[in-house]
Amino acid sequence: MRLVETSSFLMDKKLIVNIYDTENKLVLKRGTILGNREIRLIKNLRYHYIFIKDNYCVTKQKQIFSKETGAYIAQITQEFYAIAFDCMEKGGITNLSSFISTIKLLVNSLKNQHEKDPLKIIYIPNNLVPNSMISNTIVTAINCGIFGIILGFDNEKTVNLVLSDFLKDIGVFSEKIAKKEEASHTLIGYKHLQQYHNLDKSVLDAVMQHHEVEDGTGYPQQLRNNDIVEFAKIIQIVNFHTNFMYSHEILGCGANSLKDTLEPILKKFNQNLLNTFVQNTNFFMPDTMFKLSNYDMGILVKNNPNNLLKPIIQVIDNFSGKFAMNQIVDLTTISDVELESIEYFFD
Template identity: 25%
Template sequence: MRLIPIECVKEGTYLAKTIFDNEGRPLLREGAKLSNKIIEKIKSIQVYSLYIIDEYSDMEIDDIIKPELRQKAITSVKETFSSLDKFSKSSPSKYSNKLIKERELYFESIYDVAEELLDQILSDNHVMVHLVDIKSLDNYTYQHCVNVAVLSLILGIQLQLNKYDLLDLCIGALVHDIGKSFIPTTLLFKEGPLTKDELLIMKTHTTLGYDYLRNISGISAKSRIISLQHHEWYDGTGYPENRRGEEINKFSRIVSIADVYDALTSDRPYRRALSPNEAIEYIMANSSTQFDYEIVKAFSRIIVPYSKGTLVKLSNGDIAVVEDTLPNFPLRPNIKIVKSSDPSRNGLKIKLVKSLSLVIENIQYTI
C-alpha cells in the first residue's frame, strides 16, 4: 500500500485502509474499488489523503495498534473533551457528587485506554512507525491526541522508560490538547494562518488545559504537566513560560516531538501534509533549538521515512518502489526500479546502502 494525495488517486484503484466517519463507524472499508464518484464523496468529508493498493504497491503494512483500539481511544478522548462544557459552567467547589463522579468516569476511560495502548505496543518487540494516520477535519484534535500518545509511547520505550512512567506519559499525551476544548472552534478550524491576536488566544490552551486537569484526582502531576509544557522549546523560545533545556519536563519534551511530527504529517485546512521523511528532516533540523537533541536522535530511529510500497524518484531520474527498510539505515531502503529511461533497468532491485551514488530525491505519487 502507499499513501497519496486524493487528487492523485485514479479511478479503479483499491482502498488499502478503512475510512471511518466522525462517530468511528466504517464509512468505506479497505478493499473497496474507488470510482470517481466515491473519490468525490471522500473529498466532501474533508479527507485529503488515502492509502491505496495498485500495481506498484500491493504490500500490506500493519498498523502499530489494532483499528478497533484506535477507534476506541478516539471515542474516549472525544467524549472526555466534549464533556468539558458541562463541567466548566460552575466552579469545582460547586460540583455535586453526581457531577464529580461523572467527570471521574470520563478520565477512568482515558486511563483504561492508556493501559490497553501500552499493553498492545509492549507486545510488539520490533515497533517502528511505518504509517501516518488519515484524519478528518471534524475529528482532527481527537485523532491527533491518540496518535501523539502512540508515538510518545514508542519513543518512551526507545528511551527505556519504565512501565509506570510509560503509562503516565500515555495518559498525559492523550489529554495534552484538552485545553483546546476551551478555544473557539472558529479558530481551531480556520482556513489560513491565525492573526497575532488569534494566536495569543490559541496559545492559552496550554494553561487552560493544565488548570482544568489540576482538579482531576486521577491524573498524576507527571501526566498533567504535559498539557502545560508541550509547546515549550528547548532553547527557551516556546510558551507559556519560556522554559529551556532541562527546565522542561522530560515527558513534555517527548510529547513535543510527537506532537509536531503528527501535525506536520496531517492534512490541515490551510496546508497539505508533509511526507514522513520531510517531517523527520524538519525535526532533525530543529534539534537543540525547538527539540531535545538526544530525544530527536531516539525519535529518528523509530520513524520509517519511506514505508513499503512508497514510490520514490532517484537522483538518476529512475522511479522505484520501496520494498524494505533497514532499521539502522532508514534513508537507504531496498528498492525496485519500476520506470527508467533505460528499459533494461526496469525490475532491477537495488540496496541503496550499497549503491552510494544513488539517493532518493523525493516521493513520487504518479508515474
C-alpha cells in the same frame, strides 16, 4: 499500502481504510475500488490524504497487536471520543478515572506483548475520520505508550506519558475553556487540568511544554534542552512523526528537497530520543514513492534508521539510465543521488 493525495488519479485504486463522515457514520468500506462517486465523496469530506493500494504496493501488512490489545485500543478510542466531544460541549473534562483505568489496562497489555515479541512504533488505525486532531491524538498516544515501553519506563510512568499525550490539546478542544484565557492552548490546558483534576506533575508539565523544542524556538516559554521535561520531548517526536505519516503538508510546496526540508525539523528534537525512536519505527510509510534527484522513481523497500534520508528503494522508472528497472538500490552506497520528493502516483 501508500498514503496519497486525494485527486482524480485515485480512479480504480483500492481503499484500504474505512472512511467515516462527520457524524461518525461509515461511508466507504476498506477494500472499496474507487470511482468518480467515491472520489467526490472523499473530497467533500475534506480528506486531503488517504491510504490506497495499487500495483506499486508490495509490502505485506501484518497485525501488530494481540486481540486483547486491539480490544483495549478500541475501548480507549471510544472513551477518548466521548471525552473530546464532552469537552467541546461542556467546556471541560468532568471525570478521568474510567479513562485512566483503561489506559492502565492498555499499557499492561502492550508491555506483556512487548515481552513476548518486541513492538515497533508503527500503530496505524484501520479507520479515517474527518476530525483529524482527535484521531491523530489517539495514534500518537498509543505510539507514545509503545515508545515508553521501549525506553524501559515502568507501568506508572508509561501510563502518565500516554495520559499526557491524550490531554495535551485539551485547550484546543474546548472553545469555552479557550475564551476564558488570552493565552496559548498549552497554558490553558495546564491551568484547567491543574484546577479540576488531581494529576501527576509530569502530566501537567508535559501538557504545558509539549510545543517546546531543543533550540528554544518553541512556545509558550521558549525553553531549551534540559529545561524541557522528558515527556514533552517524547511527545514532540511522536507527534511530528504521526503528522508526517498522515499528511505531507509539512513538506510545503516541494520547492526544497526532502533533505533540505526535514533536516532542520529533526534537529529541533532531542537527538538521543530521536535516535532511539527511529531505530524502533518505520520513518517512511511502507510503499512510499520517491522521485530521486536524478529524476528516477523508486518505491521504499526498507527504511535505514542510521540514515533516514538514504533508505533502500526499488527503481520503478530509470529515466537517467543510472539504474536498471526494478533494481534494488541502497542509497547509502550512492553518493550522487538523493531523495528529491515524495510522489503519489506514477504511470
